[in-house]
Amino acid sequence: xxxxxxxxxxxxxxxxxxxxxxxxxxxxxxxxxxxxxxxxxxxxxxxxxxxxxxxxxxxxxxxxxxxxxxx
Numbered sequence: 001x002x003x004x005x006x007x008x009x010x011x012x013x014x015x016x017x018x019x020x021x022x023x024x025x026x027x028x029x030x031x032x033x034x035x036x037x038x039x040x041x042x043x044x045x046x047x048x049x050x051x052x053x054x055x056x057x058x059x060x061x062x063x064x065x066x067x068x069x070x071x
Contacts, residue, residue, distance in 0.1 A: 001050050002033045011036070011048055011059060038063075 003011075012026045015038065023041045026048070035049045038061070046063035 001052060003028065003036050003050060008036060015061070 008026045008028075012024055016022060016024050021040070025039045025042075026036050027039065029035055029037055029047075035047050037044060038046045038048060046061055049060040049062065051058045051060060
């Protein structure tokens with residue numbers, strides 16, 4: 001389940017619309033084909049997993065927030 005370049009571009013655009021921000025990039029992960037990394041201004045912020053179930057594709061965005069970042 002790898003990500004096509006067009007698919008990655010569409011996900012990036014969707015996140016920028018939803019979060020109302022620019023500066024996002026997405027890139028393939030070195031050791032996993034079912035997910036891509038999301039970066040904001042060069043800093044890692046999360047992972048998008050691709051899930052195909054019964055012929056339907058969905059994406060799961062996981063973002064960890066550290067308690068020290070809440071200050």
